[in-house]
Amino acid sequence: MGAIERIGAATIGRVRGLLYxxxxxxxxxxxxxxFVTRRKVGSRVLTMQVLFTGVEALSVVATIxxxxxxxxxxxxxxxxxxxxxxxxxxxxxxxxxxxxxxxLLTAVIVTARSGTAISTELGxxxxxxxIEAYVVTGINPIRHIVAPRFIGVTLxxxxxxxxxNIFGLLGSFVVTQFVNPIPLGEYxxxxxxxxxxxxxxxxxxxxIVFGAIIALxxxxxxxxxxxxxxxxxxxxxxxxxxxxxxxxxxxxxITLVYYI
Amino acid sequence: MKLRYRFANQVVGVFVILxxxxxxxxxxxxxxxxxxxxxxxxxHSYFTTASxxxxxxxxxxxxxxxxxxTAITLQEDNNVDVExxxxxxxxxxxxxxxxxxxxxxxxxxxxIIFHQGRMATDPPPEGAVIPTYDSKQGLRLRxxxxxxxxxxxxxxxxxxxxxxxxxxxxxxxxxxxxxLTDDLNATLRGEASGPVAGILAGAEGAVAELEQxxxxxxxxxxxxxxxINSLLGEVxxxxxxxxxxxxxxxxPTGLVPMLLDPKGSLATLLDDDNVLFDQIVxxxxxxxxxxxxxxxxxxxxxxxTEYLNTTQPQLTGILEEGRQTLDASQxxxxxxxxxxxxxxxxxxxxxxxxxxxxIRDEAF
Numbered sequence: 001m002g003a004i005e006r007i008g009a010a011t012i013g014r015v016r017g018l019l020y021x022x023x024x025x026x027x028x029x030x031x032x033x034x035f036v037t038r039r040k041v042g043s044r045v046l047t048m049q050v051l052f053t054g055v056e057a058l059s060v061v062a063t064i065x066x067x068x069x070x071x072x073x074x075x076x077x078x079x080x081x082x083x084x085x086x087x088x089x090x091x092x093x094x095x096x097x098x099x100x101x102x103x104l105l106t107a108v109i110v111t112a113r114s115g116t117a118i119s120t121e122l123g124x125x126x127x128x129x130x131i132e133a134y135v136v137t138g139i140n141p142i143r144h145i146v147a148p149r150f151i152g153v154t155l156x157x158x159x160x161x162x163x164x165n166i167f168g169l170l171g172s173f174v175v176t177q178f179v180n181p182i183p184l185g186e187y188x189x190x191x192x193x194x195x196x197x198x199x200x201x202x203x204x205x206x207x208i209v210f211g212a213i214i215a216l217x218x219x220x221x222x223x224x225x226x227x228x229x230x231x232x233x234x235x236x237x238x239x240x241x242x243x244x245x246x247x248x249x250x251x252x253x254i255t256l257v258y259y260i
Numbered sequence: 261m262k263l264r265y266r267f268a269n270q271v272v273g274v275f276v277i278l279x280x281x282x283x284x285x286x287x288x289x290x291x292x293x294x295x296x297x298x299x300x301x302x303x304h305s306y307f308t309t310a311s312x313x314x315x316x317x318x319x320x321x322x323x324x325x326x327x328x329x330t331a332i333t334l335q336e337d338n339n340v341d342v343e344x345x346x347x348x349x350x351x352x353x354x355x356x357x358x359x360x361x362x363x364x365x366x367x368x369x370x371x372i373i374f375h376q377g378r379m380a381t382d383p384p385p386e387g388a389v390i391p392t393y394d395s396k397q398g399l400r401l402r403x404x405x406x407x408x409x410x411x412x413x414x415x416x417x418x419x420x421x422x423x424x425x426x427x428x429x430x431x432x433x434x435x436x437x438x439x440l441t442d443d444l445n446a447t448l449r450g451e452a453s454g455p456v457a458g459i460l461a462g463a464e465g466a467v468a469e470l471e472q473x474x475x476x477x478x479x480x481x482x483x484x485x486x487x488i489n490s491l492l493g494e495v496x497x498x499x500x501x502x503x504x505x506x507x508x509x510x511x512p513t514g515l516v517p518m519l520l521d522p523k524g525s526l527a528t529l530l531d532d533d534n535v536l537f538d539q540i541v542x543x544x545x546x547x548x549x550x551x552x553x554x555x556x557x558x559x560x561x562x563x564x565t566e567y568l569n570t571t572q573p574q575l576t577g578i579l580e581e582g583r584q585t586l587d588a589s590q591x592x593x594x595x596x597x598x599x600x601x602x603x604x605x606x607x608x609x610x611x612x613x614x615x616x617x618x619i620r621d622e623a624f
Contacts (some may be wrong), residue, residue: 159279
């Protein structure tokens with residue numbers, strides 16, 4: 001096979017893969033809508049997915065959020081007052097925790113924990129012919145396997161992002177008491193004055209988009225496994241690498257739209 | 261089976277409800293803190309530049325944020341329209357004589373300070389223009405002490421507060437100086453209509469009038485002197501006649517002894533066929549003529565004296581006016597002489613040749 005043929009075959013393969021992924025995404029959206037409107041069997045799967053992705057990741061998210069808030073407060077209170085801009089600490093907190101790093105770090109945590117888990121689980125289901133069994137019995141595997149995971153991951157990412165913000169913004173108050181003690185009312189007033197509805201909406205939109213990206217990429221790569229068990233870790237790795245890349249690109253696009 | 265798996269629905273429910281409740285509480289607190297449901301009163305101010313002004317900039321009153329800048333627009337007349345609002349709970353601090361002042365820090369950032377008017381009036385209507393600290397209206401309000409201006413506690417701001425009026429005054433002085441120079445030049449060219457030009461024109465006219473007046477006065481004085489001289493000549497003749505008459509009366513050999521002598525004129529008068537009587541009558545007639553002339557002369561003197569009396573105020577006024585004109589002219593000339601701008605600048609220095617010559621400068 002010549003070089004031209006190889007390039008042509010690779011391009012055709014890429015295009016077909018892209019079209020397949022787009023078709024998969026459309027099918028997931030369609031089946032998710034049907035799952036929401038006629039939710040019966042998969043509700044337990046959804047609950048367990050939120051439990052695994054959301055509740056079990058809460059401790060990690062809370063720890064990271066508190067640590068990040070503490071670092072921002074300590075660094076900010078040591079630097080900003082030197083320029084007479086001590087009140088900017090709340091703006092920095094909101095920009096970092098609510099607008100930028102909160103949704104992204106939460107999504108990275110969910111990708112690392114749940115993205116790999118979903119890819120591995122679906123890959124194992126393919127290897128053990130469970131997917132074929134669904135298809136043989138006339139059950140749509142997208143609706144009954146992918147849709148609850150899509151909703152669960154998206155919802156969990158959103159909720160974890162909310163917790164991340166709450167822990168990051170309020171938890172930093174605890175750290176502030178060790179560095180520069182101020183009354184809770186004053187802290188809340190300063191923070192709430194700096195926090196705008198646009199920040200909250202931006203954070204919510206980002207977390208929903210990030211959750212959808214994680215779920216789509218994880219389920220897609222999980223279902224890409226064909227027959228060998230050695231494909232499962234490869235799918236998990238691809239799920240994480242592609243997921244984080246897409247998260248950063250999506251974050252840049254949403255931030256750009258937000259500032260425009 | 262783990263507890264969390266057995267009660268997965270409850271755990272997830274609590275997880276979701278808690279997150280939603282905290283988020284809703286946060287949004288409600290945010291709305292309350294940011295006064296989403298309270299009224300703001302919007303006003304306008306006009307600045308000369310939008311530098312250091314930005315939407316969202318706080319408007320503070322005695323350290324409290326009472327409002328914020330909402331919009332900045334460049335007007336057709338190149339003024340900057342700054343729209344801002346004052347919160348409902350602080351609207352009673354605003355009154356008709358209120359001012360706002362832009363205070364900037366050299367390290368960046370700035371704020372707009374609200375100065376309350378001294379008189380307690382109703383707040384200005386929404387949409388009204390609140391003058392700025394450095395505007396003409398603001399300057400007038402401050403000069404009339406109609407606004408309460410608090411001194412800033414910041415050392416830099418205090419220094420700027422002290423420098424700002426000086427710079428404003430310097431700017432004003434320079435502007436006035438430029439205008440004055442232009443006016444002065446125009447005045448010296450005779451093209452202006454200002455007070456100095458009026459004084460100069462008045463001085464010129466007054467000097468011309470004074471010259472005419474002096475000529476008229478000289479003519480009057482010449483005429484008067486001539487009349488007085490003629491009158492004095494007549495009076496002198498009359499006086500000499502009277503002297504002669506008196507001397508004749510005092511002479512023992514004169515008329516009276518001759519009249520009293522039995523052989524004298526009286527007897528002769530009584531017995532000379534009225535010759536002497538006729539002579540006496542003639543003398544009396546001459547005397548009457550002299551007295552008549554004397555009376556006419558006295559009347560002329562009286563008329564001249566009366567003319568002098570009526571002319572004296574005019575002469576006095578003309579002389580006083582001339583003196584005032586000369587004083588004013590002297591002041592103007594003195595001020596022009598003292599004005600450094602009209603002295604012709606720095607005189608050209610006369611180069612003083614050095615008495616020392618180097619050996620190298622010598623011809624060889």
